[in-house]
Amino acid sequence: MQVTVSDFGDQVKKVILVGKLDIVGAQKIELPMATVSGSKCDVVVDMVGVDFIASIGIRHLVVAARTVARSSRKLVLLSPNALVTDVLTTSGLQDLLPIVRSEDEARAIFTPHGQS
Amino acid sequence: MDSRSDHGNVLGRCLRIRTFGVTIHDVAAIDTWLEEIATQWSLNETVAFKARVCIAELAANVLEHGIAKSDDDCIVVTVDRLEDEIQVEFVDSRHAFDPTVSATTKNHAQSNGGGAGLVLLQAYACDLTYTAEANSNRTKFKVRLS
Numbered sequence: 367m368q369v370t371v372s373d374f375g376d377q378v379k380k381v382i383l384v385g386k387l388d389i390v391g392a393q394k395i396e397l398p399m400a401t402v403s404g405s406k407c408d409v410v411v412d413m414v415g416v417d418f419i420a421s422i423g424i425r426h427l428v429v430a431a432r433t434v435a436r437s438s439r440k441l442v443l444l445s446p447n448a449l450v451t452d453v454l455t456t457s458g459l460q461d462l463l464p465i466v467r468s469e470d471e472a473r474a475i476f477t478p479h480g481q482s
Numbered sequence: 483m484d485s486r487s488d489h490g491n492v493l494g495r496c497l498r499i500r501t502f503g504v505t506i507h508d509v510a511a512i513d514t515w516l517e518e519i520a521t522q523w524s525l526n527e528t529v530a531f532k533a534r535v536c537i538a539e540l541a542a543n544v545l546e547h548g549i550a551k552s553d554d555d556c557i558v559v560t561v562d563r564l565e566d567e568i569q570v571e572f573v574d575s576r577h578a579f580d581p582t583v584s585a586t587t588k589n590h591a592q593s594n595g596g597g598a599g600l601v602l603l604q605a606y607a608c609d610l611t612y613t614a615e616a617n618s619n620r621t622k623f624k625v626r627l628s
Contacts, residue, residue: 389542390510418513418531420538421599449531456605457598 367391368415369398374469377439378408378476384415387423387450395426403430406437408476410469413446419453424463431462442466442475496523496563504548504555504576509541512559523563526627532606533561533568533625539599540572540581540621548576548619565627567608572621578614581621 367385374380379402385391402409411427431441443465446454454463466472498519502508513534520530537559544557552575560571581603604610607623 386513388510388513388538389506389545393506418534420535420542421602422538422542424598449528453535453602457601459598 367394369395371398371402374410375473375476377406378410378473379405380410380412382412382415385417387416387419389420389422392420392423392426395423399426399430400433403433403441406439407434408439409434409441410444410466410472410476411441412444413450414444416446416450419446419450421457424454424457424459427463428459440464440475442472444469444472497560498562499558499560502557502559504544504557504574506545508557509538509545512541512557513538515559516561519561525563525568529568529625529627533570536603536607536623536625537570537572539603540574542599543579543581544574544576544619547579548574551576567624567626569624570607570622573618575618578619580612580614580619582610582612 367383367387367390370382370384372380372382381395381398381402383391383395387395409430411430427441427443434441441463443454443463445467446465451465454460454465464475466475498515500512500515502512516530516534516537519525520534541557548555555575557575558571558573560569560573562569562571581600583600603623606625608626610623611621613620
C-alpha cells in the first residue's frame with residue numbers, strides 16, 4: 367500500500383491510496399489517515415488505485431471520517447472500483463463514507479453553498 | 483510462520499490446500515496465495531474477489547479475536563473449484579469464534595466499522611457453516627461462479 371498526501375485546494379487534503387487495503391495496508395494508512403483527519407480539513411481519499419479492501423481497512427477510513435466530522439468537515443472517497451464500491455455499500459457505510467466519481471464532484475461537496 | 487504445505491490437483495480436481503501461521507504477514511500471505519490460485523484457474527474476477535474478502539475476514543477474526551493457544555497456532559485453507567462454485571474450508575487452531583453469528587450493518591455503522599467483517603462474510607459467502615471441534619474451528623462456505 368502506497369499513501370500520498372497533498373493539498374487539494376483551500377482547507378482540503380487529498381490522500382491517494384494505491385494497493386491492497388488489507389491487514390498490512392491498513393497498518394500503513396493508520397498514521398497518515400489519523401494525521402490528515404486531525405488537520406481540521408475536508409478530506410478526499412483517492413481510491414482509484416485500491417484493488418482490494420477488507421473490513422480492517424474500512425475501519426481506518428471510518429475512524430478518519432468520524433474524526434473529520436467532529437470538525438464539521440467531510441471525508442469522501444474518490445472513484446473506488448466496482449468491487450471495492452460493492453464492499454463499501456454492502457458494509458452499509460455509504461452514508462459515513464460517501465463516494466464521488468470525480469474531483470469536481472468532491473469540490474462541490476466541500477464548497478459551501480453560495481461559494482464557487 | 484510462513485506457509486508450510488501446498489497440494490496441487492488432487493484426484494483430477496482443482497484443489498489447493500495450504501497451512502499458514504497466525505501473524506499479520508501470514509494473513510497477507512493467504513491473500514497472495516489466493517491471487518495466484520485465481521490466476522492459475524482463470525477465475526471470474528468477482529468470484530475471486532469475494533472469496534478473498536471472505537477469507538481475509540476469517541483470517542482477521544482469528545488474528546484479532548482468536549485467543550492464542552500456542553506458538554504453533556495455524557490456519558489451514560482449502561480451496562476447491564467445482565463446476566459452478568468455489569468451495570472453501572478454513573480451519574484454525576485458536577479458541578472458538580463463530581462467524582455465523584448474526585451481523586447487521588446497523589450495529590457496525592454506529593461503531594467504528596467493527597462488525598463489518600461479519601457482514602461482508604455473510605453477504606458474500608453461500609452455505610456458510612461453522613463447527614467448533616476439539617482443537618480447531620472449521621468454517622466452510624461457497625462462492626458461486628455464476
